[in-house]
Amino acid sequence: RKEVEQDPGPFNVPEGATVAFNCTYSNSASQSFFWYRQDCRKEPKLLMSVYSSGNEDGRFTAQLNRASQYISLLIRDSKLSDSATYLCVVNIGGGKLIFGQGTELSVKP
Amino acid sequence: DGGITQSPKYLFRKEGQNVTLSCEQNLNHDAMYWYRQDPGQGLRLIYYSQIVNDFQKGDIAEGYSVSREKKESFPLTVTSAQKNPTAFYLCASSIVSGGRYTEAFFGQGTRLTVV
Numbered sequence: 001r002k003e004v005e006q007d008p009g010p011f012n013v014p015e016g017a018t019v020a021f022n023c024t025y026s027n028s029a030s031q032s033f034f035w036y037r038q039d040c041r042k043e044p045k046l047l048m049s050v051y052s053s054g055n056e057d058g059r060f061t062a063q064l065n066r067a068s069q070y071i072s073l074l075i076r077d078s079k080l081s082d083s084a085t086y087l088c089v090v091n092i093g094g095g096k097l098i099f100g101q102g103t104e105l106s107v108k109p
Numbered sequence: 110d111g112g113i114t115q116s117p118k119y120l121f122r123k124e125g126q127n128v129t130l131s132c133e134q135n136l137n138h139d140a141m142y143w144y145r146q147d148p149g150q151g152l153r154l155i156y157y158s159q160i161v162n163d164f165q166k167g168d169i170a171e172g173y174s175v176s177r178e179k180k181e182s183f184p185l186t187v188t189s190a191q192k193n194p195t196a197f198y199l200c201a202s203s204i205v206s207g208g209r210y211t212e213a214f215f216g217q218g219t220r221l222t223v224v
Contacts, residue, residue, distance in 0.1 A: 031209060032210055032211070032212075034213075042217075043215040043216065043217050044215055045215070046212045046213075046214075087151060087152070089213075094159075095140050096154065096157060097142060097154065097157070098168075099151045099153075099154075101151035102150075102151045
């Protein structure tokens with residue numbers, strides 16, 4: 001089993017749609033959780049950290065479920081500019097930062 | 110400006126040659142990381158370092174070597190033992206605070222092509 005696994009993509013959605021990504025992790029001792037966005041041929045950039053209580057930033061909501069060992073990202077009212085690859089990232093302990101394989105999102109007019 | 114600098118952006122090497130990729134940060138971050146990304150794939154961890162003069166193997170360390178002699182520098186050497194070295198290499202760093210690691214910040218990456 002992979003240490004961090006994401007929903008397979010790609011996700012193709014119309015503008016204005018709501019889309020959700022899930023990610024599971026195998027190490028129950030994992031400490032920190034993040035969602036990154038990566039545009040084509042660029043470096044990943046932090047979208048948001050994920051806190052136990054859940055957190056929201058505008059159209060984006062991230063949640064953590066420690067009991068089931070998964071994190072989620074919800075994007076509401078999708079924009080064309082949201083098209084990118086979304087990467088789930090988990091610090092599994094001892095500073096080891098592991099990325100999921102990424103989920104590609106394509107938002108169409 | 111504070112940040113992470115990777116150089117060069119594009120690198121071409123002949124098969125069988127060792128090559129060293131540079132990564133420098135002036136963010137005063139404790140932890141540094143090297144990842145490899147192949148087309149259509151996620152990032153795979155090569156090596157990581159939590160403090161100076163210490164580093165650990167990631168999931169795909171074979172054929173690579175690193176050093177961490179200074180806090181701000183974490184160079185990666187791709188050796189001739191690496192069977193498929195052509196890839197996009199990304200360096201990152203993060204703060205360690207109270208034993209917890211904050212989000213990682215990335216350099217712009219180096220695209221290595223071995224011919």
